[in-house]
Amino acid sequence: MSNVEQEDVETFRQRARSFIRNNLQPISSDALVFPLRNVRNDDEELTAVAREREVQRMLFDAGLAGICFPRKYGGQELTPAHQRALNEEFDGYEYPSRLQAPTLSPCAAVLLDFGSEEQKLRHIPAILNGEEIWMQFLSEPSGGSDVAGAQMSAIRDGDEWVLNGSKIWTTGAWWSDWGLCLTRTNWDVPKHRGLSVFILPIHQPGLEVHRIEMLNGSKEFCQEFLTDVRVPDSDRIGGVDDGWTVGTRWMFHERMLTNSPLVTMPTGAGRTSVGATFVHAVAQEAGRASEPHIRDYIGETLMLDIVERELQRRIGDGLATGTMADQAAAVGRLFSGVAATRIRTIAFEIAGGAGAAWTDDDGELAFSGSDFLMRQVSCIGGGTTEMARNVISERVLGMPRERTLDKDIPYRDVPRSASSRT
Numbered sequence: 208m209s210n211v212e213q214e215d216v217e218t219f220r221q222r223a224r225s226f227i228r229n230n231l232q233p234i235s236s237d238a239l240v241f242p243l244r245n246v247r248n249d250d251e252e253l254t255a256v257a258r259e260r261e262v263q264r265m266l267f268d269a270g271l272a273g274i275c276f277p278r279k280y281g282g283q284e285l286t287p288a289h290q291r292a293l294n295e296e297f298d299g300y301e302y303p304s305r306l307q308a309p310t311l312s313p314c315a316a317v318l319l320d321f322g323s324e325e326q327k328l329r330h331i332p333a334i335l336n337g338e339e340i341w342m343q344f345l346s347e348p349s350g351g352s353d354v355a356g357a358q359m360s361a362i363r364d365g366d367e368w369v370l371n372g373s374k375i376w377t378t379g380a381w382w383s384d385w386g387l388c389l390t391r392t393n394w395d396v397p398k399h400r401g402l403s404v405f406i407l408p409i410h411q412p413g414l415e416v417h418r419i420e421m422l423n424g425s426k427e428f429c430q431e432f433l434t435d436v437r438v439p440d441s442d443r444i445g446g447v448d449d450g451w452t453v454g455t456r457w458m459f460h461e462r463m464l465t466n467s468p469l470v471t472m473p474t475g476a477g478r479t480s481v482g483a484t485f486v487h488a489v490a491q492e493a494g495r496a497s498e499p500h501i502r503d504y505i506g507e508t509l510m511l512d513i514v515e516r517e518l519q520r521r522i523g524d525g526l527a528t529g530t531m532a533d534q535a536a537a538v539g540r541l542f543s544g545v546a547a548t549r550i551r552t553i554a555f556e557i558a559g560g561a562g563a564a565w566t567d568d569d570g571e572l573a574f575s576g577s578d579f580l581m582r583q584v585s586c587i588g589g590g591t592t593e594m595a596r597n598v599i600s601e602r603v604l605g606m607p608r609e610r611t612l613d614k615d616i617p618y619r620d621v622p623r624s625a626s627s628r629t
């Protein structure tokens with residue numbers, strides 16, 4: 208056993224604390240802003256990405272990256288309890304947020320589950336040291352909820368595959384390196400049986416990344432167009448036409464994101480921009496923090512924060528110990544979406560007129576307005592809350608399955624819009 212393996216959680220915590228305080232910059236909670244707020248221009252975004260790669264490298268060199276990844280791939284092979292301690296120590300300090308999701312989970316998690324030894328040795332250390340940032344190429348213009356209905360085509364040509372089609376809603380693909388891509392390799396079998404998964408560099412001939420500008424000015428969402436992109440068969444993940452096996456686990460990792468032991472996330476992050484701290488700041492800026500019903504609102508957001516933290520912890524423990532089925536991750540995903548939407552709505556109500564019409568120097572008050580307009584994002588990204596409800600009812604509670612008309616017929620014969628036929 209090495210020293211790292213023997214390290215108990217408290218010793219690890221002290222080591223992490225000392226490294227973080229001596230090497231990383233303290234930040235105010237509002238620096239970890241909701242990623243789709245339009246707060247940075249392209250140069251600032253690229254500078255932030257470069258700094259996060261640097262921080263990830265520093266963490267890697269200090270033995271503080273990949274806490275629950277096997278040591279042979281550059282990880283520390285420690286426990287979820289060590290990861291939790293690290294998350295707590297990161298509170299109030301910069302951390303490489305863009306390198307967590309989807310790079311570490313679901314992408315690296317899927318590589319761990321299904322990648323060949325060569326694929327893992329090639330990519331996981333590069334992910335853990337900040338060299339490679341990954342994106343998931345899952346959603347398509349024809350829809351993202353019906354993952355098994357992917358239409359990006361991959362046709363075999365000797366030792367290579369030729370990919371054609373489009374993926375969409377990849378946040379930050381323009382500054383990322385690799386994609387995990389779900390494709391259709393067989394159109395003559397029912398939809399779940401003709402899928403395969405590949406990995407591919409994002410910046411290469413035949414792969415165009417177009418940025419999508421949203422109403423709030425953010426251009427972080429991307430759409431990719433693949434035209435005759437050649438991928439070696441050695442970059443296939445899982446079996447040919449067996450992509451649904453990979454995809455099911457991929458969805459699981461995506462749903463359990465907030466309590467994945469593979470992801471570093473300061474305990475307050477993810478909640479800081481929309482949680483009780485933010486709502487309290489809005490109430491103070493609006494001069495309403497002492498009004499009784501506003502205090503009720505602040506109490507409600509605090510309660511949602513606490514319930515979410517404990518719920519995610521319980522689900523995380525249940526999944527780690529096998530007392531809960533993988534599908535229970537959908538419960539956490541549903542709660543986080545619903546709670547974030549509720550908190551943004553409360554902040555908007557407290558902000559009053561400043562939330563509806565703001566000026567640049569209105570601070571948190573202004574963000575409450577733009578956050579309210581974007582509130583549904585937390586119910587859509589990572590799979591919608593409607594789909595999470597389906598999973599909970601069918602797979603956790605054992606209720607009858609939703610009726611499907613395309614389950615047993617070749618995907619080629621499933622009615623689709625003319626523009627998406629192959």
Ligand SMILES: Cc1cc2nc3c(=O)[nH]c(=O)nc-3n(C[C@H](O)[C@H](O)[C@H](O)COP(=O)(O)OP(=O)(O)OC[C@H]3O[C@@H](n4cnc5c(N)ncnc54)[C@H](O)[C@@H]3O)c2cc1C
Nearest residue numbers: 343344345346350351352376377378587588589590591593
């Ligand atoms: C912040 C953010 C980040 C994202 N990042 C990525 C990314 O990195 N990579 C990526 O591939 N995608 C990404 N997405 C896309 C996301 O996964 C999809 O938007 C989502 O899966 C829904 O797909 P859709 O938008 O095509 O809606 P659709 O699938 O067209 O669904 C439309 C509506 O119908 C509902 N619906 C559909 N089918 C059912 C059903 N069977 N039962 C009940 N309701 C149903 C849906 O819940 C939704 O409300 C991101 C989205 C957001 C908001």
